[in-house]
Amino acid sequence: MAKNRRGRRVRKFFIHIALISLLGGAFFSCNTTKHLQQGERLYEGGKLKLKEIESSKYKKELERDLEEVNRPKPNEKLAGMRLGLWANQKVKKEKAGFYAKWVNKRIGEEAVLLDQVNINSVQKLMKNRMENLGYFNSEIKYEIVEKKRTGYIEFEISSGKRLHIDSVHYKKVGEQKVDSLILNYLEEEMPIKKNEAFSLQKLKETRTEIADYLKKQGYYYFSSNNLIFEADTLSTKKENEAIMELRIKDNASGLALVPFKIKEIHVFPKYSLDTSEGASEADTTVLNEVEFIQSEIFFRPDRLYPYLFIKEGNYYNSESERYTNKRLNSLKTYRFVNIRYQEDSTFENGNGQLTANIYLSPLNKRSFRSELQAVSKSNNFVGPNLNFEYLNRNLFKGGEALRLSTKVGYEAQLNGREINAGLNSIETGVAAELIIPRMVTPFPIEEKFRYSIPKTKFKLSYDLLNRSQWFNLNSFLAVYGFEWNPNIFVTHNLNPVSINYISVGNESEAFEKLKKANPFLARSFEQQFIPGLSYNFQWSQLVRNIKSNRFYFAFSADFAGNALALAQNIGGVNGDDKKFWGQSYTQFSRFDFDLRNYQNIGKESRLVSRVFAGIGLPYGNSVSLPYSKQYFSGGPNSVRAFRIRSLGPGNYQSPDSTAGTGFFDQAGDIKIEANVEYRFPLISFLKGAVFTDAGNVWLKNADGRDGKFTSNWINEIAIGSGIGLRVDIEFFVIRLDVATPLRKPTNNGFQWQDSFEIGKKSWRQENINWNFGIGYPF
Numbered sequence: 001m002a003k004n005r006r007g008r009r010v011r012k013f014f015i016h017i018a019l020i021s022l023l024g025g026a027f028f029s030c031n032t033t034k035h036l037q038q039g040e041r042l043y044e045g046g047k048l049k050l051k052e053i054e055s056s057k058y059k060k061e062l063e064r065d066l067e068e069v070n071r072p073k074p075n076e077k078l079a080g081m082r083l084g085l086w087a088n089q090k091v092k093k094e095k096a097g098f099y100a101k102w103v104n105k106r107i108g109e110e111a112v113l114l115d116q117v118n119i120n121s122v123q124k125l126m127k128n129r130m131e132n133l134g135y136f137n138s139e140i141k142y143e144i145v146e147k148k149r150t151g152y153i154e155f156e157i158s159s160g161k162r163l164h165i166d167s168v169h170y171k172k173v174g175e176q177k178v179d180s181l182i183l184n185y186l187e188e189e190m191p192i193k194k195n196e197a198f199s200l201q202k203l204k205e206t207r208t209e210i211a212d213y214l215k216k217q218g219y220y221y222f223s224s225n226n227l228i229f230e231a232d233t234l235s236t237k238k239e240n241e242a243i244m245e246l247r248i249k250d251n252a253s254g255l256a257l258v259p260f261k262i263k264e265i266h267v268f269p270k271y272s273l274d275t276s277e278g279a280s281e282a283d284t285t286v287l288n289e290v291e292f293i294q295s296e297i298f299f300r301p302d303r304l305y306p307y308l309f310i311k312e313g314n315y316y317n318s319e320s321e322r323y324t325n326k327r328l329n330s331l332k333t334y335r336f337v338n339i340r341y342q343e344d345s346t347f348e349n350g351n352g353q354l355t356a357n358i359y360l361s362p363l364n365k366r367s368f369r370s371e372l373q374a375v376s377k378s379n380n381f382v383g384p385n386l387n388f389e390y391l392n393r394n395l396f397k398g399g400e401a402l403r404l405s406t407k408v409g410y411e412a413q414l415n416g417r418e419i420n421a422g423l424n425s426i427e428t429g430v431a432a433e434l435i436i437p438r439m440v441t442p443f444p445i446e447e448k449f450r451y452s453i454p455k456t457k458f459k460l461s462y463d464l465l466n467r468s469q470w471f472n473l474n475s476f477l478a479v480y481g482f483e484w485n486p487n488i489f490v491t492h493n494l495n496p497v498s499i500n501y502i503s504v505g506n507e508s509e510a511f512e513k514l515k516k517a518n519p520f521l522a523r524s525f526e527q528q529f530i531p532g533l534s535y536n537f538q539w540s541q542l543v544r545n546i547k548s549n550r551f552y553f554a555f556s557a558d559f560a561g562n563a564l565a566l567a568q569n570i571g572g573v574n575g576d577d578k579k580f581w582g583q584s585y586t587q588f589s590r591f592d593f594d595l596r597n598y599q600n601i602g603k604e605s606r607l608v609s610r611v612f613a614g615i616g617l618p619y620g621n622s623v624s625l626p627y628s629k630q631y632f633s634g635g636p637n638s639v640r641a642f643r644i645r646s647l648g649p650g651n652y653q654s655p656d657s658t659a660g661t662g663f664f665d666q667a668g669d670i671k672i673e674a675n676v677e678y679r680f681p682l683i684s685f686l687k688g689a690v691f692t693d694a695g696n697v698w699l700k701n702a703d704g705r706d707g708k709f710t711s712n713w714i715n716e717i718a719i720g721s722g723i724g725l726r727v728d729i730e731f732f733v734i735r736l737d738v739a740t741p742l743r744k745p746t747n748n749g750f751q752w753q754d755s756f757e758i759g760k761k762s763w764r765q766e767n768i769n770w771n772f773g774i775g776y777p778f
Contacts, residue, residue, distance in 0.1 A: 030081045032075075032111075033149035035089045041114040042082075044152040044431040045074040046122065051158045052579055058162060058197070059288035066157070073110050084109040106684040114151040115143070126155070130557060134163035134198030142698040161240045163198040163233075171247035175257045178214070182246070185213050198242065203229045208245075218259035218315030220341065220354065260352035261314045263344055264288045265308070270298040271338075271359040289313075299333070299361065303398035306438070307331070308357050308445070316341075323451065328360065330453040331399040331437050336361040367391045385409035399437040406430045425466040431461035439482060454484040472506040478562040481534075488543050493536040500584075502528040502628070529585040530626060532560035554592070558629070561587035565620055587620035590629060596778055605680040610778045616669040616700070621703060624669065631671035631697045633718070636771035637778065638673060639693040641720020641739035643769055648697035649707025650716050651745050668697030670709045672717070675778060679726075689724040689737070719770075726776070735770040 033042060048066055055061040056208040087104035089111075090096045119386070123140050128140045138709040139159035145152050170186060172179040185191075191206040207224040214222045228249050231242040248257075267290060269343030282295040289312045292301040309320040321339055328337045337360055344353035369389045389405040412424045439446050440456040458480055465473040480649040535557045541550035564580060565587055599607040616625040624630075634642035645652075649668035673695030682688045694717050698709035722739025743752050757763040 005266045032085045032089060036111070036149060038115075040111075041146060041149055041151040042085075043072065043074050043112045043117060044150050046070045046117075047152055047154045048607075049154060049156045053159055054162060058133075062130070062159065064136075065129045065133065066126050069122065069129055070155075071122060071416045072112050072117065073123075075109055076107070083107065085111055103683065114146070114153075114431045117153060118376075119153065121154075126157070130157075130159060132200040135159045135161075136163060137161070151291055163191055163231075164241050165194070165196050166236050166238075166243050167240045168192050168244045168246060171245055173248045174259070175461065177259070178219070178257050179665055181214060181217055182210060185210055186246075186614070192244065194395070195241075196233075203244070211320065215316070215318035218261065218317070218351070219256065219354070220260040220316045221253060221255040221258070223248075223256070226256050250399075255352070258347075258350070258352045260354045261348075262310060262312050262314055262316060262356055263353040264355045265309070265310060265312055265358070266355065267292045267301075267304065267358045267360070268303060269294045269301075269360050269362075270296075271361050273361075278776070297397060299360075299394065299399070300397045308508055309357070310339075310358075315351075316354055324358070326455055327703075328358075332401060333362055333393050333399050334360045335363045335707070344714040363393055365392065365394050367393075384581060395434075397670040401435040401437075403433045403435070404431070404535075405433075426466045426468075429461060429462065429463035431459065433460075434458045440600045448483050451667075452484040452486045454482060457481050457483065466506075470508055471504050474505065476501040489539055489541060491536075491538045491540075493534075495534045498530075498532045498534055499533075500530040502530070502626075504528065528626070529580065529583045530629075531561050531564050531580075531585060532558060533563070534558045542598065550598045552594075552596040552598070556589075556590075556592045558590040560589075561585050561621060562589075584621060586618075586626050587615055587622045588618045588625055588629065590616040590625070605678070607678050608674070608778065609676045610674065612671065612695075614671045618669065618700065624699075630667035630669065632667045633671060633673065633695050633697045634666075636735070636737065636773040639695050639718055639720055640691070640722055640737050640777070641693065641741045641769055642718060642744070647695070647718050647745075648716075649699045649705060650696065650709070650713075650750060652705040652707040653745055653747075667696075668707065669700040670698040672696065672713070682725075685727060685729050687726040687728050689726065691724065691737070692719065692721045694719045694741075695741070716745075717743070717746065718750065722769075733775050734772040735771075736775065737773070737777075739771070740767045 036042065048063060048064065048070065050059060053062065083103060084107040087096075087100045088108040090100040091104045091108070113628060119142060123142070124344055126140055127138065133761050138156040139160070142157075143154045143156070145154060150463045159485045168186060170179070171183050189209070191209055192202065201289075204224070207227040207229070211222055211224040212228060226248055228247060230245045230247070232245060233242045235243055240375045269292060285292045285294075285301050287301045287305055290305060292304065292307065298728065307324065309319075309323045309327070310317075314320070325339060328334060337358070340357045340358060340359070342355040344355065346353065367390075368390070369387075372384060372385050385407055386409065387407045388401060389698040390403075392402045394400065395402045406429065408426075408428045410424070410426055434457070436458075437447055437454075439454045440457065446454075459477065461475075463473075463475045463477075463478045465475070478497070478499045479495050480497040481493065483491065483493050484489050537555045538553070540550055540552045541547065545613075564585060568580075592612070594610070594612050596608065596610045599609075601607055614631055616629060616631070618624050632645040633639055634648035635644035639647060645666045648666055652666065673693070675693045676692035677689050677692065679687060679689045696713075696716055696718055697707075698713060698716070699705070699707045700709060702708040717744045720739045721742055722737055724735060724737035726736075727734040740756070741753055743750055753767070756767075758768075
């Protein structure tokens with residue numbers, strides 16, 4: 001019976017939504033068509049009807065290309081309403097109010113009429129796109145369908161059979177080396193497979209790939225425009241097959257067929273257009289046959305030379321040029337990196353000769369920056385931060401960057417729609433960071449990272465956190481680590497030395513009482529010396545908008561106390577309460593996995609999904625993870641239907657959550673979470689979202705609460721859904737989400753929400769959760 005009642009409520013809800021959409025659509029549609037002149041009809045678009053397509057794969061490809069030239073596009077609809085057209089007509093014909101003017105300014109559009117469509121032009125464009133895909137015997141018919149105030153065009157397209165490529169042959173040009181290289185590329189790489197469907201785009205890509213290959217072999221002047229494909233359909237045995245002949249054009253420049261070698265290399269480490277620094281005004285230092293020209297030592301030649309992949313006496317190589325440019329830019333010392341080649345008039349052994357001039361225009365060596373930030377953290381703390389930073393980009397004349405910073409900030413925790421005054425805090429801190437653009441290790445490993453742009457980081461910092469009504473926290477951090485990027489998609493971070501010392505002082509009576517009542521919390525604040533090693537891996541396709549379906553994956557591993565415990569065990573120090581300089585230290589391992597998918601739907605909408613799993617394993621000296629390393633669930637970047645840190649561990653429910661102590665109680669050693677969010681445009685920079693979140697945290701070891709991780713964990717997953725608004729102004733996003741639980745912990749375990757009594761204030765206070773954030777949740 002309860003199921004039936006719940007089903008009836010859901011059906012009733014969707015019926016109401018459908019009625020509102022239909023009535024709204026009818027209202028705005030009538031309002032937009034009534035302003036048309038006699039005989040005018042709104043254009044509803046071109047409807048494509050494809051016939052005789054060989055496979056569904058080909059059909060999707062053809063539909064995509066044809067839709068690109070199916071112009072003009074009709075007036076855009078939102079839930080059946082031509083809102084942009086309505087606003088435009090309202091402003092033109094009547095006295096428009098503020099809303100209509102505002103909408104018109106952002107998405108207003110003129111009426112797209114049926115008689116404005118140039119059908120012949122559309123047919124020609126469609127025919128061209130079909131020929132580009134190998135449909136050379138296609139036929140396009142059309143029918144104009146007129147309704148009372150609207151109309152559309154139905155295109156009936158018979159594609160015919162698609163041309164396939166039997167084989168690819170290369171016609172030799174007579175230059176033995178060029179002929180040999182092209183033939184070798186076609187045989188080894190096989191860019192076009194036998195019986196592959198004809199595609200003009202694929203032929204263009206093949207020409208570009210061959211040109212790039214020749215440029216890597218010294219052919220400086222060679223380009224894809226020197227190549228041409230010609231189709232032979234008469235010499236094949238089957239119908240709709242062609243032999244593609246690749247050849248070099250007759251009018252190709254003679255220099256395109258000449259390989260070039262690097263004769264000299266000149267590097268200008270401090271080049272400026274104002275001074276036009278040249279050899280006559282500057283000193284020249286020669287290192288490994290490379291001339292470094294600078295009036296004073298701005299960048300040491302021995303430090304700059306390893307970034308150069310261009311070598312004297314080698315053939316010109318476009319890839320070496322690209323790597324050189326990439327590595328020099330990675331220094332963050334230079335504003336511009338410009339590599340120019342000067343051709344020598346003489347030839348040597350049939351090879352041309354080039355002089356490589358590398359012009360490096362530096363950024364200001366020193367800079368000072370102050371900024372006021374609005375900060376939103378994952379634990380729902382928000383507030384202003386004032387930061388000051390001094391940066392020296394070339395400290396020891398080898399690209400070393402020294403960053404000195406200080407900060408002061410005030411934070412308050414937003415708990416739903418309220419500010420939790422008991423958790424307000426003031427944070428101050430100072431930090432010094434030295435970044436060296438190479439591997440600094442006791443043993444030589446630089447050559448292994450030659451293409452990866454490695455950096456070594458040394459960091460020292462001190463932070464003081466004054467958490468109102470609870471405690472003061474002093475944190476000292478020392479880090480020695482490395483970062484390198486094998487390519488633009490992958491980033492590695494390895495910190496072999498990470499030492500964090502935390503001392504808690506000025507504890508309030510309320511905090512002392514809370515620790516006595518919660519041994520788990522007390523233990524997590526006891527062990528404050530964290531010597532460790534950490535590693536982070538990130539693979540992201542988000543750096544380039546090259547695919548409609550992109551992925552992001554991150555993995556991190558954090559190990560604490562292992563090396564120190566091993567050294568003490570070897571030294572004969574045993575037991576589970578080892579100390580270092582009289583201070584207990586933490587021992588644990590922690591692993592995090594974060595997988596995300598970003599699926600574009602149309603031009604601006606996107607479906608984003610995320611799965612996160614993390615586990616912390618305390619051992620040896622530790623019974624629980626340090627408080628700063630524990631997991632929590634609930635909040636603006638987590639399960640948004642629940643307040644910050646209000647979920648878990650397991651089925652545990654804090655009896656003092658209204659007093660703010662749930663912030664300390666509800667953390668765990670294990671976390672599993674999943675999110676899915678549909679993001680779509682509304683008006684201009686205003687975006688909307690619909691989302692569902694699920695997750696929880698658990699404890700590894702039981703502590704008296706109902707929160708230990710067991711095989712029944714799947715039945716302890718909380719679920720919530722909601723909607724959101726985002727003000728998205730390029731790199732700055734302000735986010736407001738509202739959500740309600742669908743499945744939540746109760747005294748009888750996790751239960752599905754069986755009623756949504758939005759009209760009741762008490763229900764809303766308990767079940768509606770507001771989240772404010774800066775930036776997207778994931």
